[in-house]
Amino acid sequence: MLKIINQLPIDSPSFSWKKTTPGKDVKVNEWIQSIHHLDKDEKQNDWDIVLMGVPLSRSSISASGASEFPEWFRRSWKGFNTYNLDEELDLRDLKVIDIGDVQMHYTDILLSHQYIKDAFHGVTKELAHSFPVTIGGDHSITAMLVKGLKETYPNEEIGILQLDTHFDLRDLKDHGPTNGTPIRNLIESGTIKGENVYNIGLHGFFNAPSLVEYAKEYGVNYITLTKARRNGIRETVEEALQVLAKKVDRIYLTVDMDVLDIAYAPGVPASTPGGMRTDELFEAVFAAGLHPKVGAMDIVCLDPTRDGTVQPTVKAGTHVFLSFLSGFYKRKK
């Protein structure tokens, strides 16, 4: 560093870019580490959580900007502390690495799907001790993620806990692997068994009767939101996990943000009236985080371009991530 720059008043209080050493308090953006900013020597760490973005939404049936969510998700971090006041725990004790976004091809959706599967297989194989969280993207990616996971653990039985307003059991013959098909995709490809899927949150008039029939035929389990509320959202999740845990080796949690009520989640193309409240969803994913067999998680179908300037849904999406981590923290610590 030559003289001319040395003489810049960068030690004066005028410049904010001279970062001070982080103290006790950090924001989420200061806590999660990006692979871009790691020094080489740091990369050897065992991470508790590995975070990966999948900016794909051309596979969505209706037009969606969910591909923008990974970027807005990261951008929202500075509005959150690491301290969970309800649970009196500090997520800072977890080591989290953000390995960036999986590369997408703009016009070859199946190739993008292949990239997703390969990336998730790589991550779960190479960082086997880290818990992987994927930020979508639309729901089509879940099929590829679970397939990638299955590639890593070919002998394991994988179960799905799905928080969703929809079954996502559409026929792939109609339009290929859209965001309406991931669960069917997994069943038909033999990756999972229908009976090892637990869907919580369905309600209203948002699923076609043929999908209900398919669910029944293949033993897909579902608990409507009304029933889940009657038993308690948290209790319902716990019971589903308990039953599922007896049948499978590893549980994959997929959160379709359209499970939320449209009043809470305007920024999801398929959110509906009569859906879940955000506090219920936070409770549900916290419970899932606690369970030892829950081994991977994704958050999908959140479209920040519909979320206005106040961004309630983006903030809810980030809170889902942190609430889940809080459960995970209590499981681990």
Add this chain to the structure above:
Amino acid sequence: MLKIINQLPIDSPSFSWKKTTPGKDVKVNEWIQSIHHLDKDEKQNDWDIVLMGVPLSRSSISASGASEFPEWFRRSWKGFNTYNLDEELDLRDLKVIDIGDVQMHYTDILLSHQYIKDAFHGVTKELAHSFPVTIGGDHSITAMLVKGLKETYPNEEIGILQLDTHFDLRDLKDHGPTNGTPIRNLIESGTIKGENVYNIGLHGFFNAPSLVEYAKEYGVNYITLTKARRNGIRETVEEALQVLAKKVDRIYLTVDMDVLDIAYAPGVPASTPGGMRTDELFEAVFAAGLHPKVGAMDIVCLDPTRDGTVQPTVKAGTHVFLSFLSGFYKRKK
């Protein structure tokens, strides 16, 4: 059809407008039939439900685009399936005809009111075996609809179940038959008795004391939202209907969408904080649909022009319709 058109590649997969025969799954727009598209021979059917739009909102006290709701209501249908997952029933088994909108005059409100009364009298007389649902428009239309109904059943006692944040008991002498007056209009015209009105959902600071006095003087029954929640929304509706059923021959259900909380219903000029949630309203109308004496229904005061591009209130309005039909279905089948 001549040769040149025959040769158009309309049998090729390129063209989407060649509708395939509907299979098991239909959207609400594919299920409800429009009178415009009926072949003549079909018109003889006995319809379960007859649907009619009333695009009038110049009678609203404050500026309102509720006249646009019938159009947006129909447009929203393609976002809904016919299958009710909570009740596990398929509304497709009901035959529904949409007979279009009642004609409105642009500057003579009383003439428009006359048209509404005549149309509803005609519908309830000629299609006596069909359950009529009217889509407003502002609340002033309810007075005309019930008057038309009374004309069809002059010897019957008619009761009202009203879901509303307001009494709608304003004095007609002040400004004529506005959307603040329909219940008073019906009482003063002798169409109904005050004691046969049950209003559920009032709360807060949205009714003048003189209206409360009027309600008390004429025996209008009202249960505030707070009290209804304490007893259970559904139970409150059931009890009101039970009491009412003993006193009247036929019950008219009127849903003023301003009963909803403003967080759930931004697209209603008079929605307020502290109002009902959509899931509560769906439950309430479902319960009403079940009751054998409920004989007609309207949905009013929803202004799509205030609802932004996400349209949460329009979607809630359509859901109210479908939730009611679900109750009706269970009553009938």
Add this chain to the structure above:
Amino acid sequence: MLKIINQLPIDSPSFSWKKTTPGKDVKVNEWIQSIHHLDKDEKQNDWDIVLMGVPLSRSSISASGASEFPEWFRRSWKGFNTYNLDEELDLRDLKVIDIGDVQMHYTDILLSHQYIKDAFHGVTKELAHSFPVTIGGDHSITAMLVKGLKETYPNEEIGILQLDTHFDLRDLKDHGPTNGTPIRNLIESGTIKGENVYNIGLHGFFNAPSLVEYAKEYGVNYITLTKARRNGIRETVEEALQVLAKKVDRIYLTVDMDVLDIAYAPGVPASTPGGMRTDELFEAVFAAGLHPKVGAMDIVCLDPTRDGTVQPTVKAGTHVFLSFLSGFYKRKK
């Protein structure tokens, strides 16, 4: 009034500006009196409530237009009646005077703070029999208001009931008396004791761990939203007031509108998912209004410029004021 104006048809029905004598029904804007429109002789009255605006938000950490709230608050009054249907009481029986806004300096925030303290000292001293309500502005003003109150009652112990998503215990050494600091400001200045603060509504990831530590060190009491809901919001408030009442002479209620869920309060820069519902907040302030030791109140951090054209948060803010007055009414009458 000379001839030419006399001949204007102002007695004809054409002109609306000829106000008729108010009847039984008034809107809030017709009920609350402005000091500007008082005739001199009227000013001698004993007011039940004295209302004061504080249009300051340059002290907010993030950019905020909360300085606009006093104006929008007043503008929203015409959408509210004085009659509380839930409690069947008419606030008209209370005499309320709006003494306008405290003057602000545009670039000297500490001077504005001084004005606030002086004004509130003046108001509480000269109108000692009136209950003072202050409309902010951001939360930094609460420190000045309580200091002004302390000046009026130097020998009293003052307690704080705070409805908030945050502690507001940030260190003043960092950036001076921002909206993140008022409670610490009051503790450090010796105005109040930490143990006499009860904060209800905290939740999630919105407070740094150092603030929790500070709260614990200084005995600041806090009940998270989850816990408050478990006990009942109203019961929680009542219990907090009961305990507090034993320790202090006078209780100051401060309502930070960011305690509300972002779905209910888009118009608050710091509202979050997982927050309070408006009906819960109305219940909480009603309970506070009932308590005889609650002696002053403020509503802060509501930014109307973020509230869109539907203005749900502004309406909620006004409802908070009226719900509190309803409790106050029942205490007094």
Add this chain to the structure above:
Amino acid sequence: MLKIINQLPIDSPSFSWKKTTPGKDVKVNEWIQSIHHLDKDEKQNDWDIVLMGVPLSRSSISASGASEFPEWFRRSWKGFNTYNLDEELDLRDLKVIDIGDVQMHYTDILLSHQYIKDAFHGVTKELAHSFPVTIGGDHSITAMLVKGLKETYPNEEIGILQLDTHFDLRDLKDHGPTNGTPIRNLIESGTIKGENVYNIGLHGFFNAPSLVEYAKEYGVNYITLTKARRNGIRETVEEALQVLAKKVDRIYLTVDMDVLDIAYAPGVPASTPGGMRTDELFEAVFAAGLHPKVGAMDIVCLDPTRDGTVQPTVKAGTHVFLSFLSGFYKRKK
């Protein structure tokens, strides 16, 4: 004023409501006087301008909140100075009185129309030396205003300068006196002659061929926006006024804000792409203000409820008023 209030610190700098004597600089809201705040003795003044609001938009063909414009128009004044920098003149030298809004009936549109006619007749008769400006409301009011004017000057020939995207020559037999009919209304009632109407600003695909035919049959003059731009907007207005001035005694200027391009005027239900820019409109009304025979003016069809929170159209509406007054000022001074 009793002692207790005297002791309030209202002379301290803390209170902003103590208005200081206006100095050289005033905002438009400090300059225009409201009839409500006049002392009786002041009312004898000869006003240069008399301003009247007409909050009617139920007569609009499509749903419109133009009835809200008088209120938002007044509210926007504080964003404008009285000094016109382009013309280096200060409108403060003009005396302007705002006599408030004409009373409207909520459901009897013809009665509201009658009130408008009567009010404007009264104003133009009793305040004959004042220039009357009317703030709508939708365009239907222009027919009533000109009829009221004609009643005041029964022997005069009245001409119309209309800035509009439409002819407003629809047939009254279809739907009565809507906002699509005012010019035809005036021609058919014999109030004006078709040949004495000059419409500037029409363009595109926004007028039916039958209206063009009617215009031609009755000699209504029209200059499309394209032609007006070719000659210069200002020159076109001047030439139209020059020709018109030879034929009539008094010219009425009506500004339908839908003459503006939709990019400049989102807050007008019928604004279109391809319309006028605001700077062109300001130039046009300035030129009209200069002409000695222009004897009344209205601004109509601006719906603030469509204008978002930035309110570009409301601000443009107020600027139209001030630009016109600038021309008027130069004519008078």
Add this chain to the structure above:
Amino acid sequence: MLKIINQLPIDSPSFSWKKTTPGKDVKVNEWIQSIHHLDKDEKQNDWDIVLMGVPLSRSSISASGASEFPEWFRRSWKGFNTYNLDEELDLRDLKVIDIGDVQMHYTDILLSHQYIKDAFHGVTKELAHSFPVTIGGDHSITAMLVKGLKETYPNEEIGILQLDTHFDLRDLKDHGPTNGTPIRNLIESGTIKGENVYNIGLHGFFNAPSLVEYAKEYGVNYITLTKARRNGIRETVEEALQVLAKKVDRIYLTVDMDVLDIAYAPGVPASTPGGMRTDELFEAVFAAGLHPKVGAMDIVCLDPTRDGTVQPTVKAGTHVFLSFLSGFYKRKK
């Protein structure tokens, strides 16, 4: 039609759905005929214009809802008359058929592209005497449309008049046939020659230097907006067409709505400051419509989901279509 329906009061004025015979005045929606509503016998007509929708935008580089434009385009028709006031001509004299949308596959973009090419080949072959207008969708479709056209006229030289802010000359090797590639796609596939492309409207910082180089290397002609304005937009278009007409047999006009300034076209993902005004664009396409060699047209990249509730860009898109038809009308009649 059986008795029960016969007795419905459908001949009474109450029902609006009884369409009256169209008179002289029609709206665009009443004029353009849909293939769905044609009686078989009508289908033999020679149509002047054949209109086709292409709801594809998954091929867009950035997230886009341009797939929704065909639907919103049709929905906007009722806001337009057929009469062009500037040109004093009535488009009703043209016969226009809307043959609906080309079918799209949800996840196989290349298959959708194939459908587009096939459909357009079919249309231009079978309806050879009709002028085809295509409504996109994103700009990737233009490559397929021109290829389909080339299939119909394999021996013709085709030229392109492109109104655009971008070259659309990106390398297909990077991400396949996105909306950034259509012109390069056509050049590289030998469908057209670079020298037969005229791009008008480029400006600012929205094209990479490698694209400029490619344009120069392949002789793609471009006139920046600044230069076009200097010569006159209309004159620039006329000159480009004149030169092009000497070199090619048929000219294809492609209108990328991102050529418009972002103030005029918020509803285009890639619109920019410094772009064209709508009146300039209307003038440009009118001039193109006049030219005898212009043989097909498309309008692309308009995303109604970004256009708010006022929909200025959708309206501009429809106006572009009608302005072009006006030129076409004058060419033909």
Add this chain to the structure above:
Amino acid sequence: MLKIINQLPIDSPSFSWKKTTPGKDVKVNEWIQSIHHLDKDEKQNDWDIVLMGVPLSRSSISASGASEFPEWFRRSWKGFNTYNLDEELDLRDLKVIDIGDVQMHYTDILLSHQYIKDAFHGVTKELAHSFPVTIGGDHSITAMLVKGLKETYPNEEIGILQLDTHFDLRDLKDHGPTNGTPIRNLIESGTIKGENVYNIGLHGFFNAPSLVEYAKEYGVNYITLTKARRNGIRETVEEALQVLAKKVDRIYLTVDMDVLDIAYAPGVPASTPGGMRTDELFEAVFAAGLHPKVGAMDIVCLDPTRDGTVQPTVKAGTHVFLSFLSGFYKRKK
């Protein structure tokens, strides 16, 4: 870097975060270098442009989020190429460093002002060969920036070219150094002479008469937008610079984004109807960039929080920066 990370498939195409070497085409975000990402050895370079953010808007008279502009400015870069198509030049040839934001204090505005002055003095002294561009923040910062510049060049005469709708000559005695005062601040502090200020763009009713008087008394030069358009915007700027260049040693360009018309710049609290178009502003700053004596520049008063999700004003702000640099490029190269 240990083995486990080495084995991550980061060389596979799945991962997008593995940045490839930049080729010929770069976006603005890839071109401008951040001081944070510089290797130490690079810092010795001679930068052509040094960019600095000033996130201050608490000094704004009306509530403003202009403090957010530096962040949104940087975020918008990825939507711009470095190649200027109008001028056929590539800004990449300029070396630009972004040194981040000046630190602000949250409640001591004068201290923040001091920081700004010190920082700009430091920058202009230490990086004397770089052209400094400052991104505000509100207009109050201009006074501090020019004072800092004067400190660096105490013996120089500095002139101001101001593009603005306002004079910014308010009296500092009223409310201290707000965004309404910077020019007066500079004159009264003796930093510049009134006669060396040239303000272009004033219009309408947005300046009080006392400010005009002050301008005249102190010789501040101003050319209204109307006059500037008559002479040509570019010519007006060139003439102003030519005259100014004879009187001063160095010219400071300050661009208040409120000079723009509100249709083009909704995201500026004080933008107005009748203002400049963006293409005119781009032309103006390009001309300024060309002039050899223009030695520093700022862009102020742009509030991204008012700019909706389409962000037309943020994009315009970035374009202003790039247009200026294009002129600067031509001056240098």
